[in-house]
Amino acid sequence: MAEAIAWPPKWPRVLDARFGAPRPGDYRATPEDFRVEECLGFAPEGQGEHLWVWVEKRDLTTDRAARQLARACGVTPRDLGYAGMKDRKAVTRQWFSVHLPGREAPEDLDARLADTPLTLLEITRHPRKLKRGVHGANRFRLRLTGEALADPSLEARWDWLCRHGVANYFGPQRFGPDGRNLHRAASLLARGWRKRDDRDGMLLSSARSFLFNELLAGRIAEGCWDAPLPGEVVVLDGSSSQFVAESVDASLSERAERLDLHPSGLLWGQGDSLAQGEARVREQALAEAHPELCAGLERAGVRTARRPLRVRLGAARLERGEDELWLSFTLPRGAFATAVLRELIDHPSLSYQPPRQGPERGAADASTSAVQ
Numbered sequence: 092m093a094e095a096i097a098w099p100p101k102w103p104r105v106l107d108a109r110f111g112a113p114r115p116g117d118y119r120a121t122p123e124d125f126r127v128e129e130c131l132g133f134a135p136e137g138q139g140e141h142l143w144v145w146v147e148k149r150d151l152t153t154d155r156a157a158r159q160l161a162r163a164c165g166v167t168p169r170d171l172g173y174a175g176m177k178d179r180k181a182v183t184r185q186w187f188s189v190h191l192p193g194r195e196a197p198e199d200l201d202a203r204l205a206d207t208p209l210t211l212l213e214i215t216r217h218p219r220k221l222k223r224g225v226h227g228a229n230r231f232r233l234r235l236t237g238e239a240l241a242d243p244s245l246e247a248r249w250d251w252l253c254r255h256g257v258a259n260y261f262g263p264q265r266f267g268p269d270g271r272n273l274h275r276a277a278s279l280l281a282r283g284w285r286k287r288d289d290r291d292g293m294l295l296s297s298a299r300s301f302l303f304n305e306l307l308a309g310r311i312a313e314g315c316w317d318a319p320l321p322g323e324v325v326v327l328d329g330s331s332s333q334f335v336a337e338s339v340d341a342s343l344s345e346r347a348e349r350l351d352l353h354p355s356g357l358l359w360g361q362g363d364s365l366a367q368g369e370a371r372v373r374e375q376a377l378a379e380a381h382p383e384l385c386a387g388l389e390r391a392g393v394r395t396a397r398r399p400l401r402v403r404l405g406a407a408r409l410e411r412g413e414d415e416l417w418l419s420f421t422l423p424r425g426a427f428a429t430a431v432l433r434e435l436i437d438h439p440s441l442s443y444q445p446p447r448q449g450p451e452r453g454a455a456d457a458s459t460s461a462v463q
Contacts (some may be wrong), residue, residue, distance in 0.1 A: 093281040094383035096301070098270040099443035102308040105258050105316070106248050106434045113248070116239030116436030122150045122182050124234035127428075129174060129185040130421065132227030139218030140192035141172070145184065147210040152179045156209055157187060163203035164189045164196070172221035175229075175424060184212065188221035228405065228421050231428045235416045239436040248435055249409050249418070256350055256401040258311060261300035262429035263443050270443065272297040280387025295393055298384050299358045306356045306377050307400050317401050318347055318354065322368025325352045326399045329423065333397060335365055353399040359385050360393035402426045 106113070119125040135143045142164070148156045157171040164170075172188040189196075197203060201211050239245060266273045276294035279285075289295060310316035319325050319336045325343075326333045328351055336343055346352050357364050357374050364374055378385045405421035418435075422428065433441040 092383075093274075093277040094381060096270070096273060096277055096381075096384075098273070100301075100304070100308070102260065102304055102443065103311050104434055105311055106251060109251070110244045110248055113435055113437050114237075114239040114242045116235050116237040116438060118233055118235050118432060118436065118438065119180055119440075120234075120236070122180050125178060125181040126232040127177055127181055127183040127185075128230040129177070129183075129226050130228040130230055131174070131186060131225070135186075135215045135217040137215055137217075139216045140190065141217050141220055142189040142191045142196050143215050143217045143221065144187045144189060144196075144211065145213035145215075146187060147182065147184045147212055148177070149182050149208045150180055151208045153177050153185070159204070159207045159209060160187055160189065163200055163207075164191065166190065174221055174223060174226040177229075186221055186226075188217065188219075190220060224424060226424055228423050229426075229428075230406075230419075230421045232417060232419045233428065233432070235418065235432075235436060236414060237436070240411075240414070240416055245416075245435065246409065249407075252431065252434060253404050253407045256317060256353070256403050257426075257431050257434065258307060258316060259399050259402045259426055260304055260307060260430045260433070262427035262433075263441065264429065265300045265427075266297055266443070273301050276301075277384060277387075280391065281383060284387065284391035295388065295391060298388055299360070299393070302359045302377060302381060302384060302388075303356050303398055305380070306373065309373065310354075310356075310400060316354070319343060319352075320354065320368070320370045320373075322366055323370040324355045324365050324397055326355045326397060327352050328403055333365075335367060337367065350401075350403045353401045355397040356400050358396040358398055359388045360391075360395040361389050362395040364395060365397075398425070404431070 104112075144160065146156065146160070153173060153176045157173060158168050161168045161171050166189060170190040173185060175185070177183040177185050196214055204211055272294060276298040279288055279294055280298060284295065307316060319339050321337070321339055323336045323339075324333055325336050333355065347354075357366070357377075364371060366374055402423055406419065408419040410417040410419075418431075420431065422431075429441055432438070
């Protein structure tokens with residue numbers, strides 16, 4: 092029997108205790124209000140059997156963009172590669188790779204894309220296919236409007252996030268409307284996960300994301316989400332490097348305060364956690380609270396991983412206009428811009444909504460946030 096999961100979850104915001112709940116605000120009224128640019132962290136080599144294409148897309152999912160680009164290049168979608176899913180209702184820029192060994196790009200590629208929401212910006216070559224998760228970060232530029240702009244604490248909220256970091260929650264879109272992806276994941280894991288039922292792994296990801304958010308929410312409620320605990324696995328900022336902090340001394344605490352390193356949480360799966368002591372006890376409590384989800388993920392064969400509980404806002408900037416406010420910042424891959432916005436404004440799409448009445452749809456809802 093599938094685990095009964097209470098929805099919506101009551102995951103706390105960090106800044107409510109300091110500033111109170113944020114005021115209502117709007118964002119993404121049009122795709123141009125939400126701009127995302129992928130930051131690879133390296134440059135294509137300029138030669139090789141894979142065509143690398145830098146494109147701008149508007150109001151289009153990454154999957155649909157890949158299919159349209161494959162059609163324009165005369166290849167199948169499996170010949171396409173990309174580093175991460177980007178938002179649909181947005182103007183986003185990202186790289187795609189197209190496997191064209193011994194072939195040049197179509198001379199009329201621009202014309203073939205003319206009737207699509209894709210704009211070709213640059214073409215180059217690279218020896219390898221672009222794989223998921225190889226990019227380093229995403230750069231955001233977001234327009235905010237509404238009552239929240241009159242909140243005298245808005246700039247103070249933003250400044251606090253810039254100085255202390257953002258709780259690295261998975262956003263509501265990871266769980267689908269009304270938490271539908273999560274409930275489907277619980278049912279699938281209870282009867283035994285099969286790839287044919289979850290080809291892109293979205294349901295597995297939804298379950299792991301829920302467990303991570305549960306762990307992070309507990310740490311926030313206890314005021315220890317941004318500081319290492321004894322036995323904590325800490326992650327170096329901007330890196331995948333990690334180590335176990337068997338004890339927490341003044342030096343380690345000072346490094347955490349300046350955002351040089353972050354506490355981490357477990358992404359559940361097979362394999363032992365490296366956490367020790369108090370940090371390990373909290374992870375074990377998570378398994379006791381959600382035994383079916385944890386056991387189902389282990390049976391599915393997914394391997395354990397770590398995710399920072401906190402992320403730094405890079406190159407952060409706030410610009411005020413007459414009736415608008417623009418935020419610019421960079422987040423590491425896998426982090427959600429909605430986690431930043433949730434601390435600044437109140438908007439229905441930033442909360443975890445209760446289920447609606449009516450029949451459940453059959454298909455899982457894909458995440459559309461720029462989180463990869």
